Amino acid sequence: MIIVQAKAIPKDETSKNEIIGFAQDLIEKSREEAGNVDYNLLVNTDDDTLLFVEQWDSIEILNNHLKTEHFIKFGENIGDLVAEDLKISVFDANPTSL
Structure with a gap:
């Protein structure tokens, strides 16, 4: 599973x-x-920062998401609204039990 955290300021x-x-x-x-x-x-x-938290089945699926019209449009729409570029972290995670 792929986990994405994208912080917007x-x-x-x-x-x-x-x-x-x-x-x-x-x-x-x-x-x-x-x-x-x-x-x-x-x-x-x-501090009113925003954090997107996403989970995807695979990196290939995430890469396809990054090419979608709605993802591209969102990036265009917020370009002038953020103080700096989004800080994006991508993790490859496996479920485990506690």
Whole structure:
């Protein structure tokens, strides 16, 4: 399983709300993609940063996601709303028991 964490730092409160609005379409369509396990957007209440947390069945499926119209459109829509480039971490994880 592939896990993605993408941190977005909005320029201000208005930008944060606009990013969240644009994210709604991205999240909905991404969850419908074959091979998507989970796709969420979390808001840090301390500093208003946004964190996308995604789970995909494989790196190939994730790479296909990065080419979708809704993913590309989201990136175009938020380009002027973030203070810096998204910080993206990708992990290859295997389920385990505690």
